[in-house]
Amino acid sequence: MGRKKQSAGPGELVQGTLDMLILKTLSLGPMHGWGISRRIQQVSDEVLRVEEGSLYPALRRLELNGLIRAEWGASENNRRARFYCLSVTGRRQLVKEKTHWQGLSQAIAKVMEMT
């Protein structure tokens, strides 16, 4: 956990949100690493760019913590690919993080909109 730059530019993820984004993406169905990064980028209208350097370590972290499971499968172009899918614990964790995130972003929004 190196020290991050002080200000996050556009597209740079707020610390700690990557795990949540991955869990959310996987809640829609099993996906491989490339797919996850693509999906997040597309859904966020190309604003959020998941760095590969943090995506794969994050996948390992989630897997070891039992939040996601990994299996080999065939990708769209029929290559062997490692598919990740949400575990039961992962699904529970996603709900928790989502609630937390919503509370946090509303609070920030309130502060930013005060007059």
Next chain:
Amino acid sequence: MNPVRLWRVFIRRRNDGAILQEELQAHLESLTREYSESGCSPEEADRAARRRLGNLTKVHEDCRENFMLGAIETVFRDARYALRALRKTPMLVVVAALSLGLGIGVNLLVYSLFQAVFLGTPTAAEPERLVRLRLDQNSHTAYPILAALQRSEAAVAITGYRDMQMNWRDGDRRVDTFAQVVTPNFFDVVGGRASRGRLFGPAEVSVPKSARIVVISYRFWQRRFASAPDVLSRTVIINGLSYSVIGVLPTDYRSIIGFNVVPDLYLPVTTELFPNVLDNRDSWIWR
């Protein structure tokens, strides 16, 4: 760390390098494809994809970090690395080990010599009160003079001893043994105790009376009698005469000779051993 996680770490860590390699390769290909679909030339697409993916070694390292078990593992890895490095320079290791061993050995030797020669005190009741006497600059003194001194009722107790090479018959072999022939009061004056049996004293043996008894050293008992428990009922044949073993000295017995030398046998002086002991010039060191 919870055991389930630990288990996952163990089953996953071995092959994660290869898995990641494959994942990153697929990722790179997908990126390249995406770049070329957006209108780049194949070379440009390849270069852009690699640039985007960044430092792969760093990604590998960051992933591996998840499989680490903390400080102990890091120490083990360092130790393994050190061993690998040492294996590349076997001569250096051998020389280093030899010189260390030699150094430690010499150090030990010097210290134990110093201990034996300068610091060691003989096994005695009051080692600090033992004094060696010399008459007329001679190292040895005739027994009658010693006996006269003993009789003179000087305020000190006086004992005498003489180192001798003696002949011990072991079956049909004859073995040279190192004996110390001592005046009957030797153990009374010097002190000490037996680890088995007893030591002799003036009550049971006096110079004219012959008592064929012997006290043996622990080492002698160990080496020549194989630590036989019934040693006290045995006899030994020394210079052709049989003596009963009455005692064994303790293993840590230190003789008055010093230098960690302990005679094999302690015999009381008798006229049988020295027929002329009472009047001739046999020499005695005494205290």
